[in-house]
Amino acid sequence: MTADLFPDTLAARENLQPGAMLLRAFALDEAPALLAGVAGVIAMAPFRQMQTPGGQTMSVAMSSCGERGWVSDRRGYRYSPTDPATGAPWPAMPARLADLARRAAAEAGFPGFAPDACLINRYLPGCRMGLHQDRDEADLSQPIVSVSLGLPATFLFGGPTRGGRPLRLPLVHGDVVVWGGPARLHFHGVAPLAAGEHPATGGCRINLTFRRAT
Ligand code: MD3
């Protein structure tokens, strides 16, 4: 049905800002396979709530897969080749996850994207992410690809500085956003998650962010 309304080369895409492209439902068909991949990763590297450098516990629970994982503790934010909870390397990035990210990036004008880190965020009701920039990656000319799964969320998208009222963007199961170019360093966050039930994930939202960390 969707294929009839939108030829697949045009999909349902929307330019949010220069460099930020929303690909609605891009991951919808593959969502069960992506979630199976996530479950395999989480069996090896369970979700955990990390500490900020300021000593606060983040409400979002996180894990990672790939050559690097994003970690935060009292010493700061960084990418690590090992899981601090076990000392072991992060689980490998499942090929179908990496491939989806590569295809989404190419669709948004970033050919050759080869993520070495996938941060897996789990939001339960009430979990939120305050406005921040993603700037721990070595090469900021590389985009970030985000995939939303499960319960809907309101994404907050600001500008290059902390000031100003952020745009509120509803993101639902299967939506993919590619953030690059001038939008790469924009402030962003997630409003507190509303309680609900989703057939794919139950009572939570899972967000995958694919990054080139090194
Ligand atoms: C815009 N995660 O993990 S993904 C994060 O839904 C993070 O879990 C949110 O922000 C989440 O750092 C938002 C969308 C996103 C990711 C990276 C960006 C938007 C971005 C980098 C620059 C600008």
Ligand code: FE
């Ligand atoms: Fe972020």
